[in-house]
Amino acid sequence: MNKYPERTDVVIVGSGAAGSLMAVKLSKSGKKVIILEAGPIRKPGDLISSQIHARRLKWSGEPVEETGAQPIGNVFNSGYGTGGSALHHYGVWPRLHAEDFKVKSLYGRALDWPITYDDLRPSYDQIQQEVGISGDKAREIWRPDGADYPLPPVPVFQQGEIIAGGFKKLGKSISPLPLALNSRDYKDRPACLWDGWCDAGCPTGALANPLALYLPQTEKQGGKIIHNATVSRILTDDGGKKAIGVIYHADDGTEITQMAHMVILAAFAVQTPRLLLNSADGGLANRSGLVGANIMSHAAATVYGLFNEEMEPYMGATGGQLLNQDSYDHKDKRTKGFGSYQWMIAQAVKPNDLLGFGGTNPALFGPKLTEFMQQAAQHFGGMTGCVEDLPVQENRITLSSDKDKYGIPLPTADHASHKDSYALWQAAKEEGTEIFKAAGATHIWNGPLGPMHIMGGTIMGDKAEKSVTNSYGQCHDIDNLFIAGPGLFPTCGGVNPTFTVHALTLRSSKYILKNWPAIT
Amino acid sequence: MPGARAAGLSHYIDHQLSSRDNLLILRYLRVKPPFDGFYSSALTAFEQAVRKRYNKNPGELAQGEMSEFITSIMQKNPEGWAKSGEDAPPAPFFYFVLRSDAIDVTYGTMAAFDSLDIPYMAHIEPDHAWESRRE
Numbered sequence: 001m002n003k004y005p006e007r008t009d010v011v012i013v014g015s016g017a018a019g020s021l022m023a024v025k026l027s028k029s030g031k032k033v034i035i036l037e038a039g040p041i042r043k044p045g046d047l048i049s050s051q052i053h054a055r056r057l058k059w060s061g062e063p064v065e066e067t068g069a070q071p072i073g074n075v076f077n078s079g080y081g082t083g084g085s086a087l088h089h090y091g092v093w094p095r096l097h098a099e100d101f102k103v104k105s106l107y108g109r110a111l112d113w114p115i116t117y118d119d120l121r122p123s124y125d126q127i128q129q130e131v132g133i134s135g136d137k138a139r140e141i142w143r144p145d146g147a148d149y150p151l152p153p154v155p156v157f158q159q160g161e162i163i164a165g166g167f168k169k170l171g172k173s174i175s176p177l178p179l180a181l182n183s184r185d186y187k188d189r190p191a192c193l194w195d196g197w198c199d200a201g202c203p204t205g206a207l208a209n210p211l212a213l214y215l216p217q218t219e220k221q222g223g224k225i226i227h228n229a230t231v232s233r234i235l236t237d238d239g240g241k242k243a244i245g246v247i248y249h250a251d252d253g254t255e256i257t258q259m260a261h262m263v264i265l266a267a268f269a270v271q272t273p274r275l276l277l278n279s280a281d282g283g284l285a286n287r288s289g290l291v292g293a294n295i296m297s298h299a300a301a302t303v304y305g306l307f308n309e310e311m312e313p314y315m316g317a318t319g320g321q322l323l324n325q326d327s328y329d330h331k332d333k334r335t336k337g338f339g340s341y342q343w344m345i346a347q348a349v350k351p352n353d354l355l356g357f358g359g360t361n362p363a364l365f366g367p368k369l370t371e372f373m374q375q376a377a378q379h380f381g382g383m384t385g386c387v388e389d390l391p392v393q394e395n396r397i398t399l400s401s402d403k404d405k406y407g408i409p410l411p412t413a414d415h416a417s418h419k420d421s422y423a424l425w426q427a428a429k430e431e432g433t434e435i436f437k438a439a440g441a442t443h444i445w446n447g448p449l450g451p452m453h454i455m456g457g458t459i460m461g462d463k464a465e466k467s468v469t470n471s472y473g474q475c476h477d478i479d480n481l482f483i484a485g486p487g488l489f490p491t492c493g494g495v496n497p498t499f500t501v502h503a504l505t506l507r508s509s510k511y512i513l514k515n516w517p518a519i520t
Numbered sequence: 521m522p523g524a525r526a527a528g529l530s531h532y533i534d535h536q537l538s539s540r541d542n543l544l545i546l547r548y549l550r551v552k553p554p555f556d557g558f559y560s561s562a563l564t565a566f567e568q569a570v571r572k573r574y575n576k577n578p579g580e581l582a583q584g585e586m587s588e589f590i591t592s593i594m595q596k597n598p599e600g601w602a603k604s605g606e607d608a609p610p611a612p613f614f615y616f617v618l619r620s621d622a623i624d625v626t627y628g629t630m631a632a633f634d635s636l637d638i639p640y641m642a643h644i645e646p647d648h649a650w651e652s653r654r655e
């Protein structure tokens with residue numbers, strides 16, 4: 001059965017970080033906005049504090065086929081339902097550095113962004129004030145310029161203190177980790193309780209997720225979110241030059257055509273290219289042939305240790321307590337490889353799940369595992385390096401020959417780290433091990449390369465032949481088709497992506513509003 | 521793993537496999553659902569490889585033999601594994617998954633946190649450690 005509801009101003013695909021921010025800004029200016037969200041509705045009361053129940057928030061749409069030497073870990077790294085991945089993200093929100101925007105010009109490799117840090121700086125500052133980031137600009141010596149954080153830094157617990165000792169001993173710097181969560185009450189949201197349940201989704205509103213921030217406001221402003229609505233195709237006019245709406249499938253299989261003056265794809269870095277590729281022969285907005293290309297995922301360099309001291313590893317936020325970015329600027333000055341990385345230090349950790357301390361040392365089983373669990377519960381410490389993944393054109397999303405229940409080809413995600421990014425990951429592990437030695441760990445071990453965050457796939461750029469969109473996420477080939485999210489990143493730096501996603505989306509929303517008549 | 525049987529490992533896996541809202545860690549690990557075949561083929565391969573090596577069923581192994589066998593499957597498929605279950609997942613991967621499941625049921629509950637002296641500090645307590653509220 002087909003249905004044709006009334007035409008709207010804007011249809012946004014995806015209710016996560018980018019979709020929710022776009023929706024709130026456009027609806028505030030009076031645009032009629034409909035968000036189509038593939039996953040189910042989630043409310044704060046659904047966010048049960050349990051690492052097993054937390055899995056419900058992960059991607060559970062149609063499967064993504066993953067290939068390549070370092071697969072992107074789509075299910076762990078993506079969300080599904082209200083708020084997308086951002087609903088259970090950890091709120092580590094550093095800025096990209098000025099260098100990250102011009103890797104090609106500075107080093108003759110990878111890619112440049114079509115904008116500089118200075119172009120994005122006002123948006124970082126505005127978002128930071130709206131959302132509330134806890135941090136300490138003066139101590140974060142590596143941070144590019146911009147406004148002070150609106151909230152004081154997050155507290156440091158035992159685990160942070162002890163690991164910080166290792167950094168200090170080796171003459172390295174540390175600062176509070178900038179976190180998009182409240183170190184004290186901010187606006188109408190409460191302070192964090194430092195219980196480490198962020199991965200299960202923060203139900204109190206302390207962490208800046210879409211449920212706490214932009215989605216309720218969007219609805220108040222008349223915006224509408226339709227859940228269990230999986231978009232399968234973008235529709236264009238006969239000439240293929242203008243987007244006119246989307247087709248989506250409701251849970252009961254009904255196919256619905258939602259017409260709109262503007263279409264914004266915010267379905268994250270795997271599903272957005274999949275939609276474009278499925279929407280026209282050879283892919284929509286794909287003059288460059290780059291839809292799906294340059295998919296990236298930070299390499300997580302994990303360092304674990306047991307310490308004699310009581311570490312209270314369960315205290316704090318899941319994202320961590322402290323930051324080090326000594327190995328960030330001057331991407332060509334690393335001991336191995338090329339690029340930037342940062343340490344996120346002293347994450348609050350639970351016993352079970354992929355990031356739980358029980359999973360960190362798979363060689364242990366039987367009574368040795370029992371002994372380890374008892375010891376680790378009080379004496380475990382950890383930190384994670386977020387290591388830059390250089391863009392490689394062959395790392396890409398393509399369409400598989402297998403189809404989903406609606407007959408749409410599944411996406412295949414092929415990813416292998418650039419050899420210099422892999423080398424950098426090794427360098428980070430080695431440095432981290434030295435730091436843990438200096439901090440006094442009695443046992444130190446590392447995890448395998450874990451994929452963290454997904455970016456690229458619909459990169460922005462100046463030239464239509466070399467990128468999919470301009471710096472506002474506007475597709476070069478179709479003026480009223482926009483993309484929002486980390487898929488736009490031409491390079492990913494060594495920092496978590498979501499602050500930058502917000503800054504870019506804010507900038508795009510202003511551009512859209514300013515140019516609305518010309519664009520639509 | 522000590523405690524996993526008492527904590528209901530097999531019930532946990534069965535429950536999740538039959539649930540609409542499967543919460544097994546396998547979801548993260550690039551295995552296409554449905555997951556029933558993963559466990560059944562791996563268990564068949566496990567039994568056959570144990571028989572090949574010790575001429576016994578897994579339940580009859582002495583503790584030392586079981587440890588020796590588990591150590592042998594951490595890195596590669598033991599003899600008899602590939603042939604016995606052609607569709608079976610690689611033995612080291614099965615070990616990783618089952619070990620993670622065992623940790624989930626043994627250490628992922630409020631009672632287990634308590635026994636490890638970890639404050640649970642729930643915002644919203646689970647009604648049950650791993651059964652879905654909505655079923």
Ligand SMILES: Cc1cc2nc3c(=O)[nH]c(=O)nc-3n(C[C@H](O)[C@H](O)[C@H](O)COP(=O)(O)OP(=O)(O)OC[C@H]3O[C@@H](n4cnc5c(N)ncnc54)[C@H](O)[C@@H]3O)c2cc1C
Nearest residue numbers: 014016017018038084085086090091092231485496497498
């Ligand atoms: C466990 C975890 C921890 C993280 N921690 C951090 C962190 O500390 N700091 C940080 O910066 N980043 C972090 N991230 C990354 C962050 O969540 C993402 O960068 C961010 O959410 C991306 O925003 P987005 O709007 O592009 O995608 P999402 O927030 O994932 O939203 C996309 C939405 O689109 C929907 N969708 C997909 N396909 C369709 C379709 N066909 N039709 C309709 N809807 C569709 C999805 O269901 C989803 O809800 C973390 C991610 C995870 C998973």
Ligand code: SF4
Nearest residue numbers: 192193195196198202
């Ligand atoms: S630690 Fe803080 S941000 Fe995380 S879930 Fe608890 S209250 Fe929310």
